[in-house]
Amino acid sequence: MTSQPPFISDEQRRARLGGRHLLDPARRVDTVEQVADGVVVLHASDPATVYLSAGARLTDPSAAEVERALYEDVTLVKLLSMRRTLFAVTEELAPYVSSGAARAIAVKERAALVKHLGQFAEGWDEPRLARTEQRVLAALAARGEATTAELSELVPALRDTMLMAAGKPYEARQSVGSRLLRLLASDGHVRRCRPRGSWLSTSYPWALVDPWPEVPVREAKAELVRRYLAAYGPATVEDVKWWTGWTLGDTRTALADLDARPVRLAGPDGGEAGGASALVLPGDEDEVALPASWAALLPALDPTMMGWRGRDWYLRPQDVPLLFDRAGNPGPTLWWNGRVVGGWAQRADGELVWRLLADLGAQRAEAEAAIAAQAGRLAAWLGEVRVTPRFRTPLERELTK
Known part of the structure; x- marks a missing residue:
């Protein structure tokens, strides 16, 4: 008789979350690089989220x-990359994120930009885009660093605009420069x-x-x-596919390459019956110790909230x-x-x-x-800084009235 895969309860999943995501105060770390490695990536669509x-x-x-990590040591x-979202990743992980996700996004972004320029910006085609990039x-090589506006003074073609959301109530014109610099960043040529x-x-x-080391896409x-999986496992195939933004085929190939092991999750009533199948890394099937009680105030788009x-x-x-x-963007959570x-x-x-x-x-x-x-701990280090999430939610708006 074939034995069933190990069962991992919701309580065990929450215990893993608290420890592996460094939210249990006993598991806090000293550097932002350790934080980023703990949750794999830090969401950066809203500048405040990383901090x-x-x-x-x-x-x-x-x-x-x-x-220090972002702008002095440049170790973050x-x-x-994944899901066409801006993430902050460690310098060590960046080649894998670039090869495994960012470059494919850049190819799609380039194709979309070329098509859009051809439709809504006069005199643009792929050769002109390539010349402008160069x-x-x-x-930047001559100047060291510059904003998009400053580069537009040096490369006037960046000032050209194209119509976005044509025919919609919110249609607007966007500069070529803003899209082109984002494309160059996706390609790994420039950084913020x-x-x-x-x-x-x-x-x-x-x-x-500087160019990152080349890593084969499959690797x-x-x-x-x-x-x-080390940070978020157990996770379903759907969780992995959603988090990476890949096709189902690419997701299954990566899981097979890791020899990921099946486990059973809790059903709707919290018991073993009726639960979904999920995956963990080999050797990660055993129970973990339950942490002491902990609380956290996490920002909008925090990686833990967006992990599954x-x-x-x-x-x-x-x-x-x-x-x-x-x-579908989450706001600040307790x-x-x-x-x-x-x-x-x-x-x-x-x-x-809070509520x-x-x-x-x-x-x-x-x-x-x-x-x-x-809350007191957060207020103490924020000091005079005021943070308004870029993506505002009903509860966050209500609390600030």
Whole structure:
């Protein structure tokens, strides 16, 4: 008789989440590189997310620690990659992200840009785009770093505009420069430098980067999934496919290359019956120790919140309309022992406010005290900084009224 795959309960999944994602205070780390490795990638679509996600996991949180890695040591780089999303990844992982995800995105971005230029920007074709790219790279080589606006003074073609969302109520014109620089970043030619202004600013210069080591695509994909399962496993095939943004075929190939092992997840009632099949790395089937109780305030688009497609084991479906915007972007969330239990926001005067959505029963007082302590910790290192998420959600808006 064939034995069933090991069973991993929701409680065990939450225990793994707390420890491996460095949210249990006993597992916090000293550097932002360690944070990024712990969760594989840090979401960077909103500039604040990298800082707040790191701060929640650092022993001594500060914006300076994140800036050191991003702009001084350049051991953390931003890449448009999985799911066409901007991520901050360690310098060591960047070649794998580039080969396994970013370059394919860049190919699609280039094709889309060429098509759009041909339709909505007069005098543009693929050869002209290539010539303009070379001029931009030459300008950066001579200047060192420059914003898109500054490069437009040196390469006037970047000032040309094209119509976006033609015929829609929100149609607008976008500069060729803004799209072209993003494309060059996806191709691994340029990187974002320290922003002009505060660490929340989206006005930043660009600089050239040295080429990363070449990694075969299949090897890169396997390494990305290995790191994902190490941090997020157990995960379903659908979770892996969603997180990477790959085809089902590429996802299954990477899992097979790792010899990922099947496990059973909890069913709708939390028991062993009726649960989905999932995968872990070889040797990761055993139970882990349960951490002490912990609380966390995580920012919009935090990698833990965005780690799985199937979220019912840590997020109540009835809370989704309050905690997500219409495009599916999560806002700031409260966590208690591996579950999302509410949301938080920062008001204009700097006060951090929060609301519990879940009924915590006998644990309520303990949870409220722990959440208040974490709110105080966050407020202390933010100081005079005011953070408004780029993607605002119903609860976050309500809390800031």
